[in-house]
Amino acid sequence: MTNKKTLAQIFPDDIRHVAGNGLLDRRLFLKSSLALSSASFIADGAHAAGTEQPARPAWMNVPGEPFTPYGRPSGFEDEVARFPSPNRQLRNNGASWTPLHKLEGMITPNGLHYERHHNGVPRINPDEHELLVHGLVERPSFFSIENLLRYPLRSQICFVECGGNSNPGWNKSPSRAEAGYFHGLVSCSEWTGVPLSTVLAETGLDKKAKWLIADGADAFAMNISIPVEKAMEDAMLALYQNGERLRPENGYPLRLLLPGWEGVLNVKWLRALKAVEKPIMARNETARYTELLPSGKARMFTFTMEAKSLITSPSAGMVLNQGPGLYQVSGLAWSGRGRVKQVDVSVDGGKSWAPAELQTPVLEKAFTRFRIPWQWNGAPSMLKSRAIDETGYVQPERQQLINERGRHGFFHYNAIVTWHVDEDGSVTHTYDTDTAQPDNNGSIDTGWD
Amino acid sequence: MTNKKTLAQIFPDDIRHVAGNGLLDRRLFLKSSLALSSASFIADGAHAAGTEQPARPAWMNVPGEPFTPYGRPSGFEDEVARFPSPNRQLRNNGASWTPLHKLEGMITPNGLHYERHHNGVPRINPDEHELLVHGLVERPSFFSIENLLRYPLRSQICFVECGGNSNPGWNKSPSRAEAGYFHGLVSCSEWTGVPLSTVLAETGLDKKAKWLIADGADAFAMNISIPVEKAMEDAMLALYQNGERLRPENGYPLRLLLPGWEGVLNVKWLRALKAVEKPIMARNETARYTELLPSGKARMFTFTMEAKSLITSPSAGMVLNQGPGLYQVSGLAWSGRGRVKQVDVSVDGGKSWAPAELQTPVLEKAFTRFRIPWQWNGAPSMLKSRAIDETGYVQPERQQLINERGRHGFFHYNAIVTWHVDEDGSVTHTYDTDTAQPDNNGSIDTGWD
Numbered sequence: 001m002t003n004k005k006t007l008a009q010i011f012p013d014d015i016r017h018v019a020g021n022g023l024l025d026r027r028l029f030l031k032s033s034l035a036l037s038s039a040s041f042i043a044d045g046a047h048a049a050g051t052e053q054p055a056r057p058a059w060m061n062v063p064g065e066p067f068t069p070y071g072r073p074s075g076f077e078d079e080v081a082r083f084p085s086p087n088r089q090l091r092n093n094g095a096s097w098t099p100l101h102k103l104e105g106m107i108t109p110n111g112l113h114y115e116r117h118h119n120g121v122p123r124i125n126p127d128e129h130e131l132l133v134h135g136l137v138e139r140p141s142f143f144s145i146e147n148l149l150r151y152p153l154r155s156q157i158c159f160v161e162c163g164g165n166s167n168p169g170w171n172k173s174p175s176r177a178e179a180g181y182f183h184g185l186v187s188c189s190e191w192t193g194v195p196l197s198t199v200l201a202e203t204g205l206d207k208k209a210k211w212l213i214a215d216g217a218d219a220f221a222m223n224i225s226i227p228v229e230k231a232m233e234d235a236m237l238a239l240y241q242n243g244e245r246l247r248p249e250n251g252y253p254l255r256l257l258l259p260g261w262e263g264v265l266n267v268k269w270l271r272a273l274k275a276v277e278k279p280i281m282a283r284n285e286t287a288r289y290t291e292l293l294p295s296g297k298a299r300m301f302t303f304t305m306e307a308k309s310l311i312t313s314p315s316a317g318m319v320l321n322q323g324p325g326l327y328q329v330s331g332l333a334w335s336g337r338g339r340v341k342q343v344d345v346s347v348d349g350g351k352s353w354a355p356a357e358l359q360t361p362v363l364e365k366a367f368t369r370f371r372i373p374w375q376w377n378g379a380p381s382m383l384k385s386r387a388i389d390e391t392g393y394v395q396p397e398r399q400q401l402i403n404e405r406g407r408h409g410f411f412h413y414n415a416i417v418t419w420h421v422d423e424d425g426s427v428t429h430t431y432d433t434d435t436a437q438p439d440n441n442g443s444i445d446t447g448w449d
Numbered sequence: 450m451t452n453k454k455t456l457a458q459i460f461p462d463d464i465r466h467v468a469g470n471g472l473l474d475r476r477l478f479l480k481s482s483l484a485l486s487s488a489s490f491i492a493d494g495a496h497a498a499g500t501e502q503p504a505r506p507a508w509m510n511v512p513g514e515p516f517t518p519y520g521r522p523s524g525f526e527d528e529v530a531r532f533p534s535p536n537r538q539l540r541n542n543g544a545s546w547t548p549l550h551k552l553e554g555m556i557t558p559n560g561l562h563y564e565r566h567h568n569g570v571p572r573i574n575p576d577e578h579e580l581l582v583h584g585l586v587e588r589p590s591f592f593s594i595e596n597l598l599r600y601p602l603r604s605q606i607c608f609v610e611c612g613g614n615s616n617p618g619w620n621k622s623p624s625r626a627e628a629g630y631f632h633g634l635v636s637c638s639e640w641t642g643v644p645l646s647t648v649l650a651e652t653g654l655d656k657k658a659k660w661l662i663a664d665g666a667d668a669f670a671m672n673i674s675i676p677v678e679k680a681m682e683d684a685m686l687a688l689y690q691n692g693e694r695l696r697p698e699n700g701y702p703l704r705l706l707l708p709g710w711e712g713v714l715n716v717k718w719l720r721a722l723k724a725v726e727k728p729i730m731a732r733n734e735t736a737r738y739t740e741l742l743p744s745g746k747a748r749m750f751t752f753t754m755e756a757k758s759l760i761t762s763p764s765a766g767m768v769l770n771q772g773p774g775l776y777q778v779s780g781l782a783w784s785g786r787g788r789v790k791q792v793d794v795s796v797d798g799g800k801s802w803a804p805a806e807l808q809t810p811v812l813e814k815a816f817t818r819f820r821i822p823w824q825w826n827g828a829p830s831m832l833k834s835r836a837i838d839e840t841g842y843v844q845p846e847r848q849q850l851i852n853e854r855g856r857h858g859f860f861h862y863n864a865i866v867t868w869h870v871d872e873d874g875s876v877t878h879t880y881d882t883d884t885a886q887p888d889n890n891g892s893i894d895t896g897w898d
Contacts, residue, residue: 028601046590046591046592046593046596046651047590047591048588048589048590048591049581049583049589049590049591054579054581054591054720054721057573057577057578057666057720059571059572059573059666059667059668060571060666060667060668060670061668062668063540063541063568063569063668064541064566064568064569064570064571064572064667064668065569065570065571065572065697065698066533066541066569066570067531067533067535067543067545067564067566067698068531068545068564068698069530069531069533069545070522070529070530070531070560070561071531071559071560071561071562071564071696071697071698072560072696073519073559073693073694073696073697074572074573074575074694074695074696074697074701074702075572076573076574076575076701076702077693077694080519080693080694081518081519082516082517082518082519082520084515084516084518086516091512092512092513092515094516096516096517096518102693103689103692103693104602104604104641104688104689104692105604105639105640105641105689105691105692106604106639106692107556107639107691107692108692109558109559109691109692109693110520110522110558111519111520111521111560111693112519112520112692112693113520115516115517115520117513117516119512119513120512120513120514120515121513121514121515122508122509122513122514123508123513123514123523123524124506124508124523124525125525126523126525128506129506130503132498132503134498139497140497140498141496141497141498142496142497142498142503150771150775150776150777151777152477152777152820152822153553153777153779153820154808155553155554155555155808155818190554190555190556191554192553192554217506217508217509218508218509218513219508219509219510219511219512219513221509239553240552240553240554242554242556242558242691243552243553243554243555243556243557243558243561244522244526244529244551244552244558244560244561245522245523245526245529246523247520247521247522247523248514248520248522248523249516249517249520252523252525253523253525271503271506272503322599326599327599328599328600328601328602330602359603359604361810361812363810369604371601371602373601
């Protein structure tokens with residue numbers, strides 16, 4: 001027997017609608033149990049019981065599994081995994097995506113942090129790894145990992161996002177991928193390491209030095225130019241991720257962390273920093289990680305990841321399979337410029353908006369989880385979220401981004417994402433029709449080398 | 450060639466000492482690069498380089514490892530593991546300890562969260578698991594995991610600590626275990642789930658209900674009594690841990706979370722909550738998880754974990770192997786009553802103290818990382834840390850705790866921990882001599898069943 005109730009029962013008139021198409025007060029479930037009771041059995045299918053005990057399941061009749069030195073997820077969660085998208089033209093090059101649509105909260109577990117490799121993940125013996133700091137410094141020096149661990153550490157919870165994240169958004173047709181396999185080249189961890197400014201002070205940085213050339217110890221020999229200003233502001237030589245030492249795919253034993261700046265600058269397996277007067281103009285700051293504009297000119301050194309948000313549930317591939325009723329809209333917002341100030345949600349395609357509840361603490365340059373309850377009436381609906389950061393920057397609609405940047409930039413796509421909910425509850429990704437015209441935008445592979 | 454310098458060179462007189470035996474201003478490394486430069490090459494052994502490039506390591510000459518759906522730590526980190534201490538008398542019963550001495554920051558990675566099992570870890574199929582809420586409620590109901598996932602979620606970063614954590618501290622001789630294998634029955638995660646108050650409102654809790662009897666779906670059939678006040682205040686039906694679904698050893702697919710209260714109450718593999726007028730007086734709230742006092746009476750229902758702190762580095766088993774010079778003192782503090790307000794550190798056995806720097810954000814009922822630099826002069830030293838929480842509670846010295854509680858309580862040991870640093874730099878656990886007298890305290894196994 002189920003306790004399925006009518007919408008009227010679930011929502012007495014006294015529950016305030018804050019925007020069109022059934023968007024409800026974000027604090028509904030933080031308020032009195034009176035309000036809560038009025039929403040009885042929103043989880044249709046929860047069924048009534050007598051006073052009986054539940055049946056004793058099989059696993060209560062046998063001793064459980066023993067202790068493990070290092071734990072793993074349940075075997076019933078195997079589909080919660082990163083999705084690899086290897087480059088078609090270049091072996092060992094590509095990315096793997098974090099399943100954001102399967103996760104909750106703000107922390108990304110280390111096993112699911114997104115990956116971006118240019119030639120695979122090196123297996124580095126930390127005892128044989130050194131960081132060379134040289135160039136325009138008074139005391140060019142080698143630092144072992146053991147040396148670096150003696151320096152004062154600091155910790156910061158922040159996101160790292162690939163400049164190419166969400167690039168299918170440039171394509172003429174809406175991506176059919178799940179939210180994380182479209183926007184999941186971004187993850188959020190607690191990073192701990194040595195402030196880069198400390199090591200630069202140790203070696204005596206020359207005032208003439210304006211850039212640092214960072215070299216990775218991978219088989220691609222990744223290198224790129226970092227402005228000294230950022231190095232002195234908040235850059236970190238990261239050694240720990242979510243409490244434990246870095247994972248191999250995230251730069252073990254040492255990576256550069258530049259909070260809020262595009263992922264390619266956060267050089268993994270860091271082996272050298274050379275202080276120089278001018279950028280090196282490496283492949284990944286000229287031919288790649290730059291954006292061709294309609295004018296024919298290209299944007300270069302576009303370091304900061306702009307504010308962005310994404311509804312992770314409900315999202316593409318999901319089904320509101322319990323019919324009309326109350327659902328929770330949950331998603332992530334972040335900004336490379338600082339804190340997320342507000343996230344607006346619309347369930348009527350952008351006609352009306354309401355601010356979502358933000359998970360606290362709201363941290364700068366970190367994921368911010370937002371949530372708002374929605375009373376779905378069973379009609380087709382368009383869901384959107386819009387991030388606003390503390391600088392006042394507002395996440396743009398897709399058409400606005402395309403008007404400014406054209407269609408061939410590939411990188412730094414941060415437009416508002418729209419999910420379409422059909423009458424049957426199925427959720428798909430959609431563009432506003434006026435931007436869904438065919439064009440000649442290339443495949444997403446063109447940027448991955 | 451090394452750049453090893455004399456203490457005088459490392460520390461010009463202008464660097465302020467804030468307490469005896471070389472404790473330095475906690476903000477030393479947050480200040481100007483001038484101060485930083487004056488501490489040049491604190492990491493003795495970092496060696497000078499010419500302008501040469503570093504030698505190209507072997508792993509740069511071969512393509513790296515491919516993408517992985519779910520990542521693992523580096524093989525070079527295998528010793529960063531939980532330490533199992535099974536009960537000698539009862540198979541499948543015991544605990545495994547988080548290696549706090551190998552970790553940094555405030556988040557515990559899921560693979561290293563401490564474990565406490567009464568009969569092993571059940572392998573539960575989430576599709577076959579239900580939560581029964583019954584007893585003094587208007588609508589006794591079963592909730593599937595799918596049902597619960599439809600409810601509004603909230604997230605909180607908080608610690609979970611076993612009431613038996615640190616129990617070797619009651620022993621007559623100081624434990625020789627590493628810090629985590631002595632104090633590591635505590636871990637800190639971001640937990641996400643449904644507020645218990647929401648589900649109690651759904652089922653219509655009777656005003657006569659004062660306690661909830663929680664049942665676990667493990668082979669021990671763990672059960673215990675929870676006050677309704679706590680359930681309504683901040684208890685959570687936890688479904689996610691650090692972004693992903695709970696790990697099996699932490700209650701997959703559903704556990705009770707009572708922020709700041711002893712671990713045994715945070716029932717794992719939760720299958721039933723029965724609302725009643727009186728506690729059930731289960732084994733784990735009468736014969737166990739109670740503390741025998743000198744008066745012969747026992748403390749019962751000692752729910753809240755009091756403020757505690759621990760220096761994790763340097764700590765037992767470590768060696769300050771680079772001789773006299775600058776070291777970082779780093780540790781963890783937490784309180785079940787709210788936020789940690791201050792952590793004082795002493796390196797002269799408690800004669801003088803100075804406040805450590807607290808990692809931000811400082812969250813209530815969560816790990817708070819503290820750090821302070823120390824100029825070790827090479828003489829034997831006694832290191833202590835002392836937590837003070839926002840209620841004004843001050844972590845007690847061991848003798849004070851023993852005067853109040855005797856020696857046979859086994860649970861809720863939260864005394865100040867003292868590390869002894871010898872001339873050779875080796876670190877060991879020590880008691881103040883006046884509390885190191887022989888007694889008849891039993892083995893730590895007596896509490897583990």
